[in-house]
Amino acid sequence: MEFIQTERSLEMQERISAFMDKYVYPNEEKMSDEIAEGDRWQPIPTLEELKKVAKSEGLWNFFLPEHEGGPGFTNLEYAPLCEIMGRSPFASEIFNCSAPDTGNMEVLARYATKEQQERWLTPLLAGEIRSCFAMTEPEVASSDATNIQTRIERDGDEYVINGRKWWSSGIGDPRCKILVLMGKTDPDNPDRYKQQSMILVPRDTPGITVKRMLPVFGYDDAPHGHGEVIFDNVRVPAENILLGEGRGFEIAQGRLGPGRIHHCMRSIGVSERALEKMIKRLKSRVAFGKPVIEQSVWKERIAESRIMIDQNRLYVYYAAWRMDTVGNKEARREIAGIKVSVPNIACKITDWAIQAHGGGGVTTDFGTASMYAHQRTLRLADGPDEVHRDQLARLEIRRWN
Structure with a gap:
């Protein structure tokens, strides 16, 4: 086993650390104050400005492999970059490397069609929109994901989604435009791991209701947030299914x-x-x-x-x-x-x-x-x-x- 850091990883560590020292740490208090002022569920002005600076300096999308549109860092090369970003609650988003967008972008890069990538992945990579991951449910023990009950049922050229999710991270952000949702398309399949599917759900689809934003030990994590979301006869095109039924x-x-x-x-x-x-x-x-x-x-x-x-x-x-x-x-x-x-x-x-x-x-x-x-x-x-x-x-x- 070898944990020797490559030259390019060491160089990027230095660049990120310098950016953190110059821009992020000195502005942490200011960004916290901006969240507390006015509408908490709007983008943070200073953070948005720092994103522009980071992007202009090429400090952007470190997490994706080269063949998926990123710089091509290995997991070992990316790990210390993540540690540096983890020192501030604001840093990951500034470099467009924050959850759940990173995971959703990886899903889109690996499993989405070209058309889906053009519509959703391209603006996510550019930092123009944000996303949500909807998997956990309040009515079942979601630690066993086979328990998930949200239904995804085929109806002609559409899928109809009904269910309730919570801890849907990112749903509170007004820039959230797409949800990656996991639910059941085949609840009677004898293979419990083939009952589930993942599907892309545009945020503005009728039938999506955010019931409440969930606090975490009293913190609401605005403007990002974690929501309890109701899906009531939400209809999306059949082509929004990822990879096909049973691949969730x-x-x-x-x-x-x-x-x-x-x-x-x-x-x-x-x-x-x-x-x-x-x-x-x-x-x-x-x-x-x-x-x-x-x-x-x-x-x-x-x-x-x-x-x-x-x-x-x-x-x-x-x-x-x-x-x-x-x-x-x-x-x-x-x-x-x-x-x-x-x-x-x-x-x-x-x-x-x-x-x-x-x-x-x-x-x-x-x-x-x-x-x-x-x-x-x-x-x-x-x-x-x-x-x-x-x-x-x-x-x-x-x-x-």
């Missing part, structure tokens, strides 16, 4: 594998930022006659944080290397492992950062509370810890049969 799980696996790498590396970036905030805060405070950072418990926590971050970074690099060399299916053991390990250590380090800030840590003043909220959510997103642990255990047991 196949598409989902192609989408979620790389996405989990992206999430995990962003979480490493969050962990690094949390440790940085922790140390700066501890150095600035005196308690019981000496700087707080000199208290033995905090030295232990700082050391443990560094150990956990470095261990997990290498674990993610190993998973990325496996994906690049043997493919996503063969690397599913490593993908499951990092998806459990990384968000858990991010939660722990961020929790220590909150503790270091005292009462200020649970306010919005230092960013630590929102960091924790998002990292805790990642222990559920793209599959809960329990599902990944179960898969990892089954794969490990199988090795010794």
